Amino acid sequence: MIRRDAPTELPTSQPTESPSFVDDTPTETPTESPTEIPTESPVLGGSPAPTETPTQLPTLSPTFTVAPTTAGDPTLSPTEIPTLSPIINDDPTLSPTLSPTLSPTLSPTFESLDPTIEPTINPTLMPTISPTLMPTISPSQTPTQSPNEMSEPPTLSPTLSPSDSPTVNPTESPTASPIAEASELWVWGAASAVGSDSDDLLTPEGTDEFVRSASAGTYYTLFILNDGTAAAAGFIESPDDYQGHFACGCEELDLGVNSLIPITEVVDLDGNLVDAPKWSDVYAGVETPPGTGRMHSVFISSDGNVYAAGNNNRGQLCLGDEDSRVYLHQIDLPANERAVAAAVGGEFTLILTNSGRVYGCGSNEQGQLGLGDNVSERSTPQRINGVSSVRSISAGHYFSLVRARDGLFVMGDNTFGQLCTDTGEDPIYSPTRIESNNDPVPSNLVESFQAGAESTYILFTDGSVVACGQNDFGELGDGTNNNSFGTAVKLPDDKDAVEIGTGPSAKTVFYVMEDGSVYATGLNNRGQVGDDTTNDRNRPVEIDFPNRADIRFISAANTHTLAN
Numbered sequence: 001m002i003r004r005d006a007p008t009e010l011p012t013s014q015p016t017e018s019p020s021f022v023d024d025t026p027t028e029t030p031t032e033s034p035t036e037i038p039t040e041s042p043v044l045g046g047s048p049a050p051t052e053t054p055t056q057l058p059t060l061s062p063t064f065t066v067a068p069t070t071a072g073d074p075t076l077s078p079t080e081i082p083t084l085s086p087i088i089n090d091d092p093t094l095s096p097t098l099s100p101t102l103s104p105t106l107s108p109t110f111e112s113l114d115p116t117i118e119p120t121i122n123p124t125l126m127p128t129i130s131p132t133l134m135p136t137i138s139p140s141q142t143p144t145q146s147p148n149e150m151s152e153p154p155t156l157s158p159t160l161s162p163s164d165s166p167t168v169n170p171t172e173s174p175t176a177s178p179i180a181e182a183s184e185l186w187v188w189g190a191a192s193a194v195g196s197d198s199d200d201l202l203t204p205e206g207t208d209e210f211v212r213s214a215s216a217g218t219y220y221t222l223f224i225l226n227d228g229t230a231a232a233a234g235f236i237e238s239p240d241d242y243q244g245h246f247a248c249g250c251e252e253l254d255l256g257v258n259s260l261i262p263i264t265e266v267v268d269l270d271g272n273l274v275d276a277p278k279w280s281d282v283y284a285g286v287e288t289p290p291g292t293g294r295m296h297s298v299f300i301s302s303d304g305n306v307y308a309a310g311n312n313n314r315g316q317l318c319l320g321d322e323d324s325r326v327y328l329h330q331i332d333l334p335a336n337e338r339a340v341a342a343a344v345g346g347e348f349t350l351i352l353t354n355s356g357r358v359y360g361c362g363s364n365e366q367g368q369l370g371l372g373d374n375v376s377e378r379s380t381p382q383r384i385n386g387v388s389s390v391r392s393i394s395a396g397h398y399f400s401l402v403r404a405r406d407g408l409f410v411m412g413d414n415t416f417g418q419l420c421t422d423t424g425e426d427p428i429y430s431p432t433r434i435e436s437n438n439d440p441v442p443s444n445l446v447e448s449f450q451a452g453a454e455s456t457y458i459l460f461t462d463g464s465v466v467a468c469g470q471n472d473f474g475e476l477g478d479g480t481n482n483n484s485f486g487t488a489v490k491l492p493d494d495k496d497a498v499e500i501g502t503g504p505s506a507k508t509v510f511y512v513m514e515d516g517s518v519y520a521t522g523l524n525n526r527g528q529v530g531d532d533t534t535n536d537r538n539r540p541v542e543i544d545f546p547n548r549a550d551i552r553f554i555s556a557a558n559t560h561t562l563a564n
Contacts, residue, residue: 182226185211185214185564186207187204187205187560187561188203188204188205189201189528189559190526191560193221193233194562195234196259201527202532203531206546211223212224212226213281214562214564215283216560217286217503217557218285219236219287220245220246222297222299224279230247230262231261235256235258236254236258239255243296243326244324245295249326263276266327266329267327267328277303280301282300283298283344285298285344285505286505287346295311296308296309296347298351299328304354305330305338305339306342306351307329308328309325314377314379315362317349317379318361318380320379331351334383340354343394345396348364349362350384356390356404360382360400361380361382363376364376364377367412367429368400368413369411370385370400370412370429371429371430372430373427389406396413397454401451405443407434407442409432409433416471417484418468419434420469420485422485444461446460447459452503452509452522453504462496465477465511467509468487470507471538473507475521477509477522481538491511492540496513497512497514499511501561502556506522508522510554518542518543518554519543521538521539523558528556528557528561
């Protein structure tokens with residue numbers, strides 16, 4: 001391992017035992033809900049609507065359509081089930097309000113570093129994937145927060161009358177993520193992507209390591225360790241193509257597997273190289289274009305500052321230029337803004353702030369920044385107009401999803417129908433609200449709004465899930481391999497989903513159920529589904545965790561999966 005300009009000491013607060021973690025080459029890869037909710041799963045894309053209707057809340061039956069961002073007052077009748085047609089409505093309305101129930105997103109965790117180890121990357125630094133390979137660290141923090149959701153959304157006054165308009169306290173704003181509780185990391189799929197030289201893991205393997213957070217990217221993983229410091233590990237196919245996405249200050253990395261590398265220094269707004277802060281969230285990137293080895297990473301510190309490193313050919317690091325960085329550089333946000341979440345797509349970045357605003361930078365070639373069709377890219381944070389009081393954000397490869405108080409908004413590439421509406425494969429260049437029967441899909445009936453590589457998943461408060469977009473590997477989970485503008489995921493009839501796990505490079509998706517069980521569908525060529533096979537799955541299959549692990553969050557990439 002060659003590491004240049006790396007510090008010679010690690011923080012003294014880390015554990016004194018060195019884990020080890022190394023692998024093989026890749027081949028490819030809540031809160032409160034209403035007392036009464038719909039009892040039938042929504043069905044999109046022209047499928048029959050549910051036969052039972054709740055007495056108070058409408059059951060959404062998808063085939064989504066999109067509408068402009070202006071808003072009015074809704075009049076959704078609970079006795080009429082929307083059928084969602086692919087037309088654009090010029091007179092959208094606000095949804096009835098319920099208590100929003102945000103579900104954490106994709107924020108697993110991993111491995112701890114030895115403070116006495118020099119960051120010259122010792123291959124023994126990372127655990128070798130086995131239930132006893134890493135030293136156990138006792139958790140001592142507070143609950144883990146999802147990387148894409150604000151920890152506390154604006155407080156809504158819950159009303160079950162579908163004709164009532166939402167009431168929001170305008171002084172409420174999202175707050176930064178709480179410090180996450182350390183918990184055990186589980187890994188499966190391509191072990192090389194977490195710094196191990198073991199064979200692919202076809203079932204989840206516990207590491208006996210407690211960490212705060214982790215994010216799965218294309219062939220690599222970012223970690224927040226138990227003491228709030230960060231590290232990276234993974235596979236480098238071509239050192240010559242490396243642009244800095246490990247964020248470790250390394251000018252070069254080893255060809256192949258790179259075990260855990262500490263991230264100890266960052267560049268501040270004055271251009272000074274300083275000690276890295278403690279971190280609250282990490283966001284690993286997606287290789288773009290595929291096969292280039294180029295991607296970028298985004299970090300949020302515990303004080304709400306945001307940093308980026310890696311490939312910057314379209315300005316996606318938000319630093320005002322197109323120069324790639326091997327060190328994390330602080331992004332200059334507008335005055336009084338603090339980052340509470342971020343999303344990393346292919347050559348673009350989204351940042352959600354404490355004011356409920358969303359900023360974007362990087363490529364807008366497909367409209368993924370929502371800046372219109374006359375803007376190709378931006379290298380500094382640009383506010384995305386047309387959305388406010390935003391609760392969560394998510395990014396796919398070339399498209400973006402925004403969950404706001406007044407609805408679900410989509411923008412960007414729609415080649416596979418991933419924006420849940422039929423545009424004839426044309427992109428959508430500005431934030432556009434998904435509609436059902438000429439009314440907005442009510443945001444407060446939605447638990448989670450998540451993007452995979454080329455697909456979208458909507459988890460409703462009744463535990464049902466609707467999926468849109470590409471389905472080549474069965475990632476929509478409807479029992480087919482057909483792309484769709486909206487289809488119901490075939491989850492077990494007797495179980496409700498409470499969390500979705502996927503990622504911007506993933507063609508695999510996971511569902512955490514109310515009873516703690518986990519189901520998965522999609523691409524499985526490296527064992528990333530975790531069902532002890534390498535067979536793709538187009539219907540959800542249950543994933544076995546030894547000792548019935550308490551899984552809260554799942555982060556997936558093109559070849560591997562993380563959970564904690």
